[in-house]
Amino acid sequence: xxxxxxxxxxxxxxxxxxxxxxxxxxxxxxxxxxxxxxxxxxxxxxxxxxxxxxxxxxxxxxxxxxxxxxxxxxxxxxxxxxxxxxxxxxxxxxxxxxxxxxxxxxxxxxxxxxxxxxxxxxxxxxxxxxxxxxxxxxxxxxxxxxxxxxxxxxxxxxxxxxxxxxxxxxxxxxxxxxxxxxxxxxxxxxxxxxxxxxxxxxxxxxxxxxxxxxxxxxxxxxxxxxxxxxxxxxxxxxxxxxxxxxxxxxxxxxxxxxxxxxxxxxxxxxxxxxxxxxxxxxxxxxxxxxxxxxxxxxxxxxxxxxxxxxxxxxxxxxxxxxxxxxxxxxxxxxxxxxxxxxxxxxxxxxxxxxxxxxxxxxxxxxxxxxxxxxxxxxxxxxxxxxxxxxxxxxxxxxxxxxx
Amino acid sequence: xxxxxxxxxxxxxxxxxxxxxxxxxxxxxxxxxxxxxxxxxxxxxxxxxxxxxxxxxxxxxxxxxxxxxxxxxxxxxxxxxxxxxxxxxxxxxxxxxxxxxxxxxxxxxxxxxxxxxxxxxxxxxxxxxxxxxxxxxxxxxxxxxxxxxxxxxxxxxxxxxxxxxxxxxxxxxxxxxxxxxxxxxxxxxxxxxxxxxxxxxxxxxxxxxxxxxxxxxxxxxxxxxxxxxxxxxxxxxxxxxxxxxxxxxxxxxxxxxxxxxxxxxxxxxxxxxxxxxxxxxxxxxxxxxxxxxxxxxxxxxxxxxxxxxxxxxxxxxxxxxxxxxxxxxxxxxxxxxxxxxxxxxxxxxxxxxxxxxxxxxxxxxxxxxxxxxxxxxxxxxxxxxxxxxxxxxxxxxxxxxxx
Numbered sequence: 185x186x187x188x189x190x191x192x193x194x195x196x197x198x199x200x201x202x203x204x205x206x207x208x209x210x211x212x213x214x215x216x217x218x219x220x221x222x223x224x225x226x227x228x229x230x231x232x233x234x235x236x237x238x239x240x241x242x243x244x245x246x247x248x249x250x251x252x253x254x255x256x257x258x259x260x261x262x263x264x265x266x267x268x269x270x271x272x273x274x275x276x277x278x279x280x281x282x283x284x285x286x287x288x289x290x291x292x293x294x295x296x297x298x299x300x301x302x303x304x305x306x307x308x309x310x311x312x313x314x315x316x317x318x319x320x321x322x323x324x325x326x327x328x329x330x331x332x333x334x335x336x337x338x339x340x341x342x343x344x345x346x347x348x349x350x351x352x353x354x355x356x357x358x359x360x361x362x363x364x365x366x367x368x369x370x371x372x373x374x375x376x377x378x379x380x381x382x383x384x385x386x387x388x389x390x391x392x393x394x395x396x397x398x399x400x401x402x403x404x405x406x407x408x409x410x411x412x413x414x415x416x417x418x419x420x421x422x423x424x425x426x427x428x429x430x431x432x433x434x435x436x437x438x439x440x441x442x443x444x445x446x447x448x449x450x451x452x453x454x455x456x457x458x459x460x461x462x463x464x465x466x467x468x469x470x471x472x473x474x475x476x477x478x479x480x481x482x483x484x485x486x487x488x489x490x491x492x493x494x495x496x497x498x499x500x501x502x503x504x505x506x507x508x509x510x511x512x513x514x515x516x517x518x519x520x521x522x523x524x525x526x527x528x529x530x531x532x533x534x535x536x537x538x539x540x541x542x543x544x545x546x547x548x549x550x551x552x553x554x555x556x557x558x559x560x561x562x563x564x565x566x567x568x569x570x571x572x573x574x575x576x577x578x579x580x581x582x583x584x585x586x587x
Numbered sequence: 588x589x590x591x592x593x594x595x596x597x598x599x600x601x602x603x604x605x606x607x608x609x610x611x612x613x614x615x616x617x618x619x620x621x622x623x624x625x626x627x628x629x630x631x632x633x634x635x636x637x638x639x640x641x642x643x644x645x646x647x648x649x650x651x652x653x654x655x656x657x658x659x660x661x662x663x664x665x666x667x668x669x670x671x672x673x674x675x676x677x678x679x680x681x682x683x684x685x686x687x688x689x690x691x692x693x694x695x696x697x698x699x700x701x702x703x704x705x706x707x708x709x710x711x712x713x714x715x716x717x718x719x720x721x722x723x724x725x726x727x728x729x730x731x732x733x734x735x736x737x738x739x740x741x742x743x744x745x746x747x748x749x750x751x752x753x754x755x756x757x758x759x760x761x762x763x764x765x766x767x768x769x770x771x772x773x774x775x776x777x778x779x780x781x782x783x784x785x786x787x788x789x790x791x792x793x794x795x796x797x798x799x800x801x802x803x804x805x806x807x808x809x810x811x812x813x814x815x816x817x818x819x820x821x822x823x824x825x826x827x828x829x830x831x832x833x834x835x836x837x838x839x840x841x842x843x844x845x846x847x848x849x850x851x852x853x854x855x856x857x858x859x860x861x862x863x864x865x866x867x868x869x870x871x872x873x874x875x876x877x878x879x880x881x882x883x884x885x886x887x888x889x890x891x892x893x894x895x896x897x898x899x900x901x902x903x904x905x906x907x908x909x910x911x912x913x914x915x916x917x918x919x920x921x922x923x924x925x926x927x928x929x930x931x932x933x934x935x936x937x938x939x940x941x942x943x944x945x946x947x948x949x950x951x952x953x954x955x956x957x958x959x960x961x962x963x964x965x966x967x968x969x970x971x972x973x974x975x976x977x978x979x980x981x982x983x984x985x986x987x988x989x990x
Contacts, residue, residue: 406817406843407814407854410809411810439856443853443854443855443856444810447851447853447854448810450846451810451846451850452846454870454874455846455870455874457870459860460867461864464860467857471857471858
């Protein structure tokens with residue numbers, strides 16, 4: 185057994201409030217507009233990655249969720265691994281005392297703790313965990329911002345998972361992408377009662393991949409230029425909302441931007457639909473929930489947002505989550521709450537609507553329309569994991585496979 | 588029994604290819620953009636209206652589909668009736684020999700021959716029939732263009748039902764609406780094999796009314812200005828396509844504009860959805876049908892368009908309709924074809940897909956998802972009906988009620 189170097193890290197999922205949709209450079213993954221997301225707690229949803237460099241390894245190798253994946257030359261995985269290796273070379277070149285293992289091949293093993301079937305994008309947390317674990321393996325002096333530039337080239341939105349809290353991805357202007365990075369707008373502790381309820385929605389049909397879809401939008405949507413023009417104002421306004429912890433404003437912008445993104449998807453030729461009838465119903469329900477509050481002189485109490493799929497993420501202050509779960513359960517009866525990471529007692533979850541709620545805004549669906557509910561909150565950035573959490577066995581293969 | 592004056596007329600439904608969505612003047616019903624539609628044959632879908640002026644009548648009265656309706660002062664019905672009466676006054680003032688009955692109250696009785704449940708907008712054909720029957724009653728020298736300006740004030744898209752064939756509604760610029768009229772772009776005989784298949788889609792929920800919805804779009808959508816900027820080019824291009832009978836270009840523009848309209852509806856705050864999962868599936872099916880043809884070096888063979896509801900209207904050259912019906916029936920099994928106005932033999936309608944069609948683009952739905960299919964074609968403008976088709980009895984009440 186040769187001496188090896190290893191690090192394990194986990195990285196969080198992030199869900200954008202101002203959506204990333206469209207690249208101005210598809211190779212470097214440079215976006216057509218800035219975006220902003222909330223990082224979700226790794227206590228509930230995370231990708232965990234172990235990276236090991238060992239002189240005895242003969243090939244860079246990666247396993248994703250226990251399955252061997254291909255590292256295509258020039259591909260996204262290769263781009264990230266190569267960039268990290270080069271950074272290690274620089275460390276070794278600059279410091280004669282630094283251990284020399286940049287030329288070792290690496291084995292990388294990564295798991296998501298949420299089922300693929302949940303329909304949650306895992307590329308953001310996955311690439312963030314990959315890059316972060318390599319940064320720890322190579323003991324790089326790189327800042328999260330530096331790492332975000334590398335993770336961005338793996339999967340655009342991955343750059344935002346290098347930070348906790350509220351995170352902006354600046355579109356930048358440099359052709360080489362050097363100013364297209366993520367940065368924290370506010371840490372999670374600044375607004376820790378920002379909670380999220382993910383409604384995992386069943387869909388009959390696999391939608392258009394976001395990579396293919398967003399470029400079709402760039403090429404064919406006649407409304408897309410206008411969306412690009414609208415985003416900067418939203419970025420400023422939501423940043424202000426976050427700094428002021430103004431949920432009402434945060435909610436208004438988040439919902440408008442989700443709708444704007446799905447509008448340009450629909451304006452694409454041929455059109456792209458990610459929202460289905462269940463998504464529509466959730467929008468109608470959240471809209472009605474807010475209406476009741478607004479009509480009583482109050483503020484918005486929840487904000488929906490949808491990525492490139494039918495799942496809803498409902499952001500809300502912690503105090504509203506119980507009401508929201510009851511409301512969702514009223515329209516979408518649940519088989520069980522086993523996957524619901526309850527941050528409140530879950531025994532008594534019954535369908536219930538707030539006073540004055542117009543029940544006619546949606547029909548009551550059958551069980552299974554919303555497959556499961558995941559309750560979580562804003563959370564921190566990537567974490568270094570102890571060696572006991574390493575995913576590779578002594579033989580350099582995933583522990584699962586090694587059994 | 589006093590001497591009375593009476594006229595009966597029918598008017599067609601029209602379905603826009605370039606959509607009307609948004610008013611710049613809500614009272615005069617002046618649109619934010621021009622629009623263009625195909626007039627559908629009255630042999631299948633029509634509103635029929637009898638108008639009678641009788642010195643013995645004590646009040647202007649209207650029955651719609653056998654139900655007494657209110658003529659609110661300053662309302663849309665009142666606006667149209669008053670304008671027509673004023674035009675009659677001018678005739679009487681100008682010609683001393685003209686019979687004097689402009690001051691008589693009128694009874695108006697109107698029926699649609701299609702069920703309200705079909706979800707087809709009846710206000711366009713209804714107001715066109717109303718205005719046309721009054722024009723005949725009052726023996727006005729008004730041109731269809733003149734009448735379109737009056738019908739427009741009843742229901743915007745009604746102005747387009749004053750003409751057969753392919754009809755543009757020019758947005759105009761005059762504040763008084765005098766240049767916001769409809770005109771024929773091409774008569775029905777110029778492209779008579781333009782057929783239409785209406786897929787009547789079941790919906791769980793009544794959508795937002797178009798009157799309320801379009802103004803919310805004008806007020807809140809950030810993409811709407813861009814849509815307005817795109818429409819003029821589409822108007823020119825589709826007019827050219829119609830003149831050249833270029834179905835491929837007609838189809839491309841029609842589908843894009845439908846999607847653009849639904850995109851700005853979705854970009855509205857709160858968002859407006861008219862398309863449901865069945866509508867989405869029809870879009871995917873028509874897209875795939877065209878793809879098969881395009882990939883084989885051919886042209887687009889069908890064009891979907893959706894108004895403010897989930898119903899699809901599929902335009903296609905006559906020769907493709909059988910294939911399209913078979914394709915729709917493959918995904919949307921029908922209970923019966925009793926409502927299908929078959930322009931081809933209907934006995935052997937079986938689900939079937941063209942060679943090379945990717946069946947996975949949509950799931951197969953249960954019976955009832957598409958409630959019925961209506962097959963029709965481009966048709967002529969309003970028709971005068973014989974007195975034997977009059978809808979009012981000798982007593983001045985609808986014949987149905989009089990029994």
